[in-house]
Amino acid sequence: MDRKLLDILACPACKSGLKYLKEEQELICLPCRLAYTVRDDIPIMLVDEARKLTSDEADELR
Numbered sequence: 001m002d003r004k005l006l007d008i009l010a011c012p013a014c015k016s017g018l019k020y021l022k023e024e025q026e027l028i029c030l031p032c033r034l035a036y037t038v039r040d041d042i043p044i045m046l047v048d049e050a051r052k053l054t055s056d057e058a059d060e061l062r
Helices: 003-008 054-061
Strands: 019-020 026-029 036-040
Touching: none
Parallel strands: none
Antiparallel strands: 019 026, 026 036
């Protein structure tokens, strides 16, 4: 995933910055506890498509 793209992307729900998990191919919003999938280097930035993080997952990423 392009670093410049990561620098400008924000969570569509709260506008916070995102953390990229390369192995999982996900962009993580810790305040919202949402994981946005990245498919073929294209982030799917739809709140309805995002996966909700468990409390344990969110705690591990902090």
